[in-house]
Amino acid sequence: MMKRYSDYPVATLKEYGYRDYSKMKPVNKVLKTILAYVLILGLYLSIIVIAIESFNSSTSMSRFAGFSLEWYPNILQEEDLMTAIAATFIVSLIATAIATILGTFFAIGLYAMNKRKRQQWMLLNNVPILNADIVTGFSLMLIFSFFNQFIKMVFVGLRGDWSLFGPTTLILAHLFFTFPYVVLNVMPKLKETDPNLMDAAMDLGVKPFKAITKVLIPAIKAGIFAGMLLAFTMSIDDFVISFFNSGELNVNLANGNQFIMNFDNLSVWIYGVLGKRNLSPSVYAFSTLLTIFTLVALIGYQMSKNKKDKGRVKVKK
Amino acid sequence: MNSLYRRLAIPYQVWLVVLVFLPIMAVVLIAVSNLTTANFNLSDISFSLAHWNDLVENQSQVDGEYFNSYLTAFRNSFMYASITTIVSFIFGYFLAYQIKQSRIKNKFIILTIIILPMWSNLILRSEALRNIMQENNIIESILGFNILPSFAGTSYAVIIGLLLTYMPFMILPVYTALEKIDDALGEASLDLGLTPFKSFWKVTFPLSLKGVVSGSIMVFLPTFAGFAVPKILSNGTILLIGNVIETKFTYKILNIGSLLAMLVLFVILGSILILTRFDKEGETLL
Amino acid sequence: MKKLILAIAIMLIATAVVSCSSGPTLRLLNWGEYLNEDVIDAFEEEYGITIKQTVASSNELFYSKIVSNTTAYDLVIPSDYMVEKMVEEDLLLELDYSLIPNKDLVTYMAGVDDIYASMTATTLARTGETVDYSVYAVPYFWGTYGIIYNNRVDGLEEALNEYGWSVYFDAETYFPDASRGMYDVPQDAYATALIYLGENPNDYSQDLLDSAQTILQNAHFSQWADDALKRDVEAGNLDMAFAYTGDYLDRLYIQLDDGRTLEEVQADFNIYVPDPTIVFIDNMVIPYTATNLDAAHKFINFLLDPEIMALNAQSVGYAVPTEEAYDVIISYLDSEDSYLSSWAYANQTYYNKDREGTYYPMTSLPSTFVDDITTMVDAVKVSS
Numbered sequence: 001m002m003k004r005y006s007d008y009p010v011a012t013l014k015e016y017g018y019r020d021y022s023k024m025k026p027v028n029k030v031l032k033t034i035l036a037y038v039l040i041l042g043l044y045l046s047i048i049v050i051a052i053e054s055f056n057s058s059t060s061m062s063r064f065a066g067f068s069l070e071w072y073p074n075i076l077q078e079e080d081l082m083t084a085i086a087a088t089f090i091v092s093l094i095a096t097a098i099a100t101i102l103g104t105f106f107a108i109g110l111y112a113m114n115k116r117k118r119q120q121w122m123l124l125n126n127v128p129i130l131n132a133d134i135v136t137g138f139s140l141m142l143i144f145s146f147f148n149q150f151i152k153m154v155f156v157g158l159r160g161d162w163s164l165f166g167p168t169t170l171i172l173a174h175l176f177f178t179f180p181y182v183v184l185n186v187m188p189k190l191k192e193t194d195p196n197l198m199d200a201a202m203d204l205g206v207k208p209f210k211a212i213t214k215v216l217i218p219a220i221k222a223g224i225f226a227g228m229l230l231a232f233t234m235s236i237d238d239f240v241i242s243f244f245n246s247g248e249l250n251v252n253l254a255n256g257n258q259f260i261m262n263f264d265n266l267s268v269w270i271y272g273v274l275g276k277r278n279l280s281p282s283v284y285a286f287s288t289l290l291t292i293f294t295l296v297a298l299i300g301y302q303m304s305k306n307k308k309d310k311g312r313v314k315v316k317k
Numbered sequence: 318m319n320s321l322y323r324r325l326a327i328p329y330q331v332w333l334v335v336l337v338f339l340p341i342m343a344v345v346l347i348a349v350s351n352l353t354t355a356n357f358n359l360s361d362i363s364f365s366l367a368h369w370n371d372l373v374e375n376q377s378q379v380d381g382e383y384f385n386s387y388l389t390a391f392r393n394s395f396m397y398a399s400i401t402t403i404v405s406f407i408f409g410y411f412l413a414y415q416i417k418q419s420r421i422k423n424k425f426i427i428l429t430i431i432i433l434p435m436w437s438n439l440i441l442r443s444e445a446l447r448n449i450m451q452e453n454n455i456i457e458s459i460l461g462f463n464i465l466p467s468f469a470g471t472s473y474a475v476i477i478g479l480l481l482t483y484m485p486f487m488i489l490p491v492y493t494a495l496e497k498i499d500d501a502l503g504e505a506s507l508d509l510g511l512t513p514f515k516s517f518w519k520v521t522f523p524l525s526l527k528g529v530v531s532g533s534i535m536v537f538l539p540t541f542a543g544f545a546v547p548k549i550l551s552n553g554t555i556l557l558i559g560n561v562i563e564t565k566f567t568y569k570i571l572n573i574g575s576l577l578a579m580l581v582l583f584v585i586l587g588s589i590l591i592l593t594r595f596d597k598e599g600e601t602l603l
Numbered sequence: 604m605k606k607l608i609l610a611i612a613i614m615l616i617a618t619a620v621v622s623c624s625s626g627p628t629l630r631l632l633n634w635g636e637y638l639n640e641d642v643i644d645a646f647e648e649e650y651g652i653t654i655k656q657t658v659a660s661s662n663e664l665f666y667s668k669i670v671s672n673t674t675a676y677d678l679v680i681p682s683d684y685m686v687e688k689m690v691e692e693d694l695l696l697e698l699d700y701s702l703i704p705n706k707d708l709v710t711y712m713a714g715v716d717d718i719y720a721s722m723t724a725t726t727l728a729r730t731g732e733t734v735d736y737s738v739y740a741v742p743y744f745w746g747t748y749g750i751i752y753n754n755r756v757d758g759l760e761e762a763l764n765e766y767g768w769s770v771y772f773d774a775e776t777y778f779p780d781a782s783r784g785m786y787d788v789p790q791d792a793y794a795t796a797l798i799y800l801g802e803n804p805n806d807y808s809q810d811l812l813d814s815a816q817t818i819l820q821n822a823h824f825s826q827w828a829d830d831a832l833k834r835d836v837e838a839g840n841l842d843m844a845f846a847y848t849g850d851y852l853d854r855l856y857i858q859l860d861d862g863r864t865l866e867e868v869q870a871d872f873n874i875y876v877p878d879p880t881i882v883f884i885d886n887m888v889i890p891y892t893a894t895n896l897d898a899a900h901k902f903i904n905f906l907l908d909p910e911i912m913a914l915n916a917q918s919v920g921y922a923v924p925t926e927e928a929y930d931v932i933i934s935y936l937d938s939e940d941s942y943l944s945s946w947a948y949a950n951q952t953y954y955n956k957d958r959e960g961t962y963y964p965m966t967s968l969p970s971t972f973v974d975d976i977t978t979m980v981d982a983v984k985v986s987s
Contacts, residue, residue, distance in 0.1 A: 036415040039408055040430075042481050047434050049445035052455055058861055061448055062838035064458045065861065080656070102329075109326025121326070123593060124333045130534065130585055130592075132542030134562055135578045139340030142347075145671065163674060176336050179329070208321055226428060233432045237439055239545065248657065248674050262657055267438050272658045273635040274440065274830050287437045294436065298429050305423075371978075386982040393985075447831075451840040469840075470825055553787050553827030556985050564981060567663055568789070570974050 047291055054284035071285040078282050083262050084269035085286060091167065091242075091265055092235040095174035100228040103182030104220075108212060110183065111190040125184070128177045137244035140176065144169045144245060165247030167263050173245040174235045181234060182227035189223030190216075239267035341582065347575035368573050387561065387577065394558040397472075398541035401479040402487075402533050408480075409487030409532060410525075416488075417495045427492065431485045443478060443549040450474050450550070470552035478550040479540045486535035494528025495521070530595040534588045542581050628653045629898040632665055632676040634885070637744075639918040646905050652898045660829070661788070669694055675892040677899045682883045683722055684790075686740050688967035689888065691730065695739045696889045702900035703741070705907035709925040712956060715742050718884050718964045725805050725966035740886035741903050742924035744916070746849045746954070747962070748795075748883070749876035751833055753842045754869065756781070763843075763875040768799045771843055772822050784826035784835065784844035785819075789980040790973060792819060794881055794965055795845060804881060805966040812979055819983045827984060836872050847883070848874055848953050852920030855949060856942075865945045874953065879961035884924070917946060922954035929956050 053061060057068035075081060110118050110125075128136065148164040193216065201211040217224070242265045249261040264272065266283075273279055351365035372387055416427055434442070448454050450469035457463050468474050498521060506516040540546075544559035558577060565574030631638075635658040643654050657674065659665055662685040669679065669689070681689065689695050700706055711719075719736050726734050750771050752759050762770045762778045770777040772795075785792050794804035796815035825841070826832065832844035837854050851874040858868045887906065889899045905911055912928035923929055935947040968976070 032411075032415060036412055039412050039484075043431070043434050043484065045449075045481060046442035046445040047437055049449055049455065050437060050441055052459070053445070056455065059857055060837070060861075061444075061834055062451070062454050062458065062840070064455050080658075105325045106329035109323055109329065112320075112322035113326070119593075121330065121333070123589065124337055126589060126592070127333075127337050130538050130589055132538065132559065132578070132581050132585060134542060134544065134559055134566070135344065135582060135585075136340075138566055138574075138578065139344045140336065142343040143336065143340050146343075165671075165674070179332070183329075212322075222424070225425060229425070229428060230432070233435050237435050237437070239439055248655075262655070264657075267440065269658075270438055270440055272660045272664075274444075274660070283438075283441065287441060290436055291433060294429070294433055298426060302423065302426055384986065386978070386985040389985045390981075444831075451835070451838070453838045453840055467840075549831075552784070552825060552831075554825065554984060556981060561981055564789075564977060567661075568973060568977050569663070569667065569970075570977065 047288075050284045051288045051291075054281055054288045056281060059281055071281040072289070074280070075282045075286050075289075078280055080262075080269065080273075081280065081282055081286070084264060084266045087167075087170075087261070087263045088236060088265040088267075091170050091174055091263075092232055095171050095178050095235050096228060096232040098171075099175055099178035099182050099231045100224060103179045103227065103231075104186050104217065104224055105212075106179065107183045107186035107190060108216065111187060122183075122187070125180045127180075129180045129184070133238075133240035136177070137173070137241040140169075140173050140241065141244040144172070163247055165245065167247075167249050169245045169247060170242060170263055170265070173241050174238065177238070177241065178231035178235055181230040182224070185227030185230065186220055186223045189220035193219045237267065238265070239271065243268050243271065344575045344578055344582070347571050348579045350572055352571045352575075365572070368576060371573060372576070386556075387558075390556045390558045390561045391580070393555060394541045397475060397479060397547065397555075397557060398537045400476055401483060401540045402537045404476070405480055405484045405487045405536050406529065406533060409484050409536075410491050410529065412484075413488045413491035413495055413528075416492055424496065428489065431488050435485065439482070439545055440549070442482065443546050446478050446481065447474070447549055447552075450477075469550065470554060472551070472555060474550045475547050475555055478546045479543075482546055483536045483540055486539070487532035490532040490535060491525060491528040494525040494531075498524045527596045530592060534592050538585060538588055541584060626651050626653055627895060627898060628655050629895055629902055630675065630677045631656045631902075632668060632674075632679040632890075633658055634680065635660065637680065637885075637919060639915045641917075642906075642911060642915045645911065645914075646902065649905070650898070650901055652895075652901065654902075669890045669892060675894050676890055677893040677895045678902060679888055679890050680743050680885050681888060682885050683718060683964040684967040686736060686886050686888060687722055687726055687734075689890070690734055690736070690739055691726075691967070694891055696891055696893060696896070697738050698741065698889065698903070699896075699900060702897075703904045703907065705904045706741070709907055709909065709927045711742065711924055712745075712922075712926055712929065714882065714958075714962055715745055715884060715924045717962055718745065718882060721962075721964050722966065729966070729969070736886075740888050741907065743885045743887050743906065744849070744919060744921035745882060745884040745924050746847055746921040747876050748791075748845065748881045749848045749851070749874045751836045751844045751846045751851050751872060751874045753836050753839055754871055754873045755839055756842055759842065760873065760875075767875075767877045768795075771845065772796070772799045772818060774822075774843075781842040782825045783822065784828060784832040784841050785822070785824040786832070786845050787827040787829055789977040790965060790968065791845070791881070792980050792983075793976045794963070798877075798879055798881065798963070804963050805968070807968055807972045812975060816979050816983060819980070820986060839871075846874075847921070848876060849919070849921040852949055852953060856918075856920060856946065859942055859945050864941075865948065876953070876960075879963060882962040882964055884964060885921075916950075917943075922950070926956060929954075 052064070054071055055067050055069070056064050057070065058065035075085075110121055113121070144164055151164060152162070197215060197219065198211055201215045202208065206214065246264045246268055249263050262269075270279065270283060349364060349366060351363055351367070372385075374385065421427060447469050449456050450465055450467060452463070452467040454463070502520055502524070503516055506520045507513065511519065541557070542559045542562075544557065544563045547555055547557050548560055548563075558581060562574050562577050562581070565571070565577065629652050631654055633656050637658075638654075638656065647653055657668075657676070659668060662681050665679055665681045666685060666688065668674065669676065686695070722736050723734055726732060750763060752763060754760055759770075759778060759781065766777050770781070771783060774781045774783060785795075793812070793815050796818040797804040797806065797811060799818060800811075800814060802811060826835070826844070828835075830850075832841065833846050833850045833854055835841035836844050851872075854872075855865075855868050859865070887903050889896065893899055906915065907925070909925060909927035909931050912923050912925060913931035916923050916928070916932060923932065929950070932947050932950045935943040936951065938944045938947065
């Protein structure tokens with residue numbers, strides 16, 4: 001005898017292991033959102049304290065004497081601080097620019113290799129990222145000292161106070177750890193591109209270099225930007241590696257005078273000043289300005305983008 | 318065409334060999350020499366392994382117990398780095414997951430918000446944290462009460478400081494890995510009857526493992542070998558191996574410093590090998 | 604990309620304009636904020652020589668910067684023991700006193716002469732050579748070390764005055780629960796422990812090292828730091844800290860600037876200078892790397908002028924080395940300007956010319972000893 005469909009026992013959703021979580025959902029969601037914001041607040045905790053210090057009218061780090069904006073214009077008065085800020089930006093911008101441009105080409109070169117070789121070189125590429133700062137800084141200093149001696153031996157005519165240490169070594173050291181970030185961020189985007197893209201371009205008679213700049217680079221733009229941002233971040237906050245490899249800029253001017261500028265970046269300068277004396281709250285002011293400026297720029301960028309997107313939708317209608 | 322483009326990498330290959338291999342070789346050479354302040358002239362330098370004894374010798378006696386300060390520093394490093402890595406994995410993964418679930422689609426924005434604190438100087442940030450972990454601090458002077466217990470100088474302070482400093486290194490790789498996962502996979506698993514938690518555990522998490530490994534290593538290594546954050550937040554009372562190396566280099570006891578640096582390098586190389594098992598080209602490293 | 608390049612170009616030009624200087628320069632390797640801006644201005648105006656300062660935070664950094672010769676400094680301001688070490692390693696040039704006429708117009712304080720004599724004695728004991736350090740060095744500032752204490756803690760001041768060093772090293776017995784911070788320089792920690800033991804802080808032997816280690820371990824310092832110590836005592840987060848008397852005066856002057864009175868500050872935190880204590884002297888010396896000897900001598904001569912030296916001391920909390928400069932400072936005791944009178948009063952109180960006591964400048968111990976002391980202090984910290 002045939003059993004009818006309705007004779008079979010029917011399993012409920014519960015018996016399948018389904019549980020109704022929908023009632024828990026709103027509570028969970030609120031808790032999760034709160035935790036997420038608390039964590040982000042935690043990441044910004046020190047930044048907030050620095051901002052408060054920058055508005056403190058007293059130089060005391062532990063007592064808030066009153067609200068004041070005096071430390072902001074005062075940044076311009078502090079010659080040493082200005083020099084350190086200038087050195088930081090010069091080094092970071094130059095290192096980031098070189099690392100972004102050359103790093104992109106390096107990544108393309110590595111991408112063109114076969115898989116095995118590429119993996120081996122990527123391993124080496126990652127060493128500067130993972131190596132301990134203190135080991136990198138110290139060992140680079142050893143190599144640069146060696147180069148320094150070597151150059152002095154070969155070019156006997158150099159002035160006695162000539163030294164490789166200064167902007168050159170600082171930028172080289174920063175390139176050492178910024179290149180890998182650019183290569184790392186560009187590589188995945190390269191893999192996402194259609195391998196036929198370049199062949200097609202070349203078949204159409206585009207010169208190899210043009211094919212890179214006109215076809216490949218626009219396709220991997222997002223990776224280049226991410227690499228640039230990370231390279232700049234690592235460079236602007238670097239302390240240990242810069243500490244071992246800084247010096248001063250020293251140029252003979254046409255009129256026979258010397259142009260000398262301390263090339264310690266902000267981190268190294270702060271470390272030197274903290275050792276014996278009080279830090280001017282203008283340092284906090286500068287730090288706060290940098291954060292606020294970037295945040296505002298970011299929000300502005302996002303808003304203008306949203307506007308653009310909305311505009312596009314309208315056109316479509 | 319490929320052979321043509323391959324040439325673009327040649328300068329970088331030379332650069333990597335010169336600046337990665339040679340410096341490491343130099344450190345190794347110093348580690349087997351007698352180079353300290355006592356022998357700072359080139360003519361006095363010779364091969365020596367005498368200082369290697371220090372590593373294993375019992376150095377000092379406290380309350381009747383012998384112990385070796387290098388080993389203790391190494392153990393501290395392992396302990397603090399492991400705890401920091403585990404805790405930042407829990408919170409970092411959570412945050413990365415939340416960001417992925419949120420509607421923000423622009424990776425650039427997320428990246429910037431997470432790394433922006435790093436644009437401020439590390440020493441200033443650590444000093445700021447130390448400040449508010451003390452009994453009398455700037456926030457207390459405004460609010461009249463403390464938002465944190467006064468634990469500056471304790472191991473908790475060090476762990477919190479390390480966590481807040483290095484968590485971005487966990488969030489970003491995990492986010493990168495999560496972002497690459499096709500949402501359809503999760504939906505399919507739900508349709509097939511998995512609970513949301515099981516779906517996450519069986520589908521999403523294994524696919525994000527690459528990012529977790531990268532993130533863990535990116536957190537573990539700098540906490541293991543760093544010195545600024547522990548020095549400031551422990552009030553100089555807790556030494557990690559990075560602090561010991563820093564002191565040796567500062568006082569120009571280069572051979573022991575290099576020897577310790579070499580041991581740290583082994584840890585780093587080990588980590589790189591682990592990393593390559595999960596992520597051959599380090600794609601999820603920041 | 605074009606915008607980025609433009610931005611870089613603008614930055615470069617801007618900095619070139621900001622820091623461009625013409626004329627001869629004096630490259631000075633100095634401690635942070637250790638030279639009054641007014642003195643720099645006066646010097647630059649008088650001689651047309653631009654001062655380019657590099658700051659470093661320790662004598663060891665001065666040393667490594669000179670040895671590595673990455674920059675050719677004309678003048679350095681290292682402390683006593685580093686001068687000994689630099690002379691021993693032939694890193695300094697002899698001064699040409701014919702270019703320093705002001706030297707004949709001033710008298711060094713008795714304490715300063717003691718320090719130079721002590722430096723000569725320790726060098727003689729160590730190397731068998733008699734070195735006259737005034738050949739290489741002219742004093743810049745000097746000062747004592749002391750114990751900065753939190754005066755809001757009842758009874759601490761009295762305990763310190765009665766028991767001195769013991770309160771600091773053996774708080775468990777003399778003032779339980781008092782938190783203490785030690786200067787994070789290994790040799791300083793070693794030397795203070797020896798002074799507490801009644802030994803000469805410049806002696807070294809394995810036995811002394813072991814005793815010092817025991818003392819430091821049993822002291823259970825809650826903090827090992829540099830600059831943070833004085834700020835923490837000031838804020839009330841630390842009870843006692845070993846520090847330069849100058850560190851205290853430094854904070855005092857800042858608070859006076861903020862409008863507080865001397866009595867108010869002293870009621871918050873004060874400094875106790877034990878006897879015997881360690882002293883230091885920072886000296887102007889010309890390293891072998893110098894390229895502008897003329898400017899270096901001019902600067903030394905300029906600083907020896909009592910008025911200039913007193914002016915320099917206005918922003919720096921250390922003691923002037925010449926009696927004439929001290930007299931200039933003391934002449935401000937009755938000044939209408941409350942800052943100047945407090946400053947003069949502080950000098951009279953904490954750096955009195957006639958204060959008697961045993962002063963030990965720290966010597967440059969042989970580097971193997973320094974290596975051992977460094978390792979010992981690390982062991983103390985690790986075991987805490």
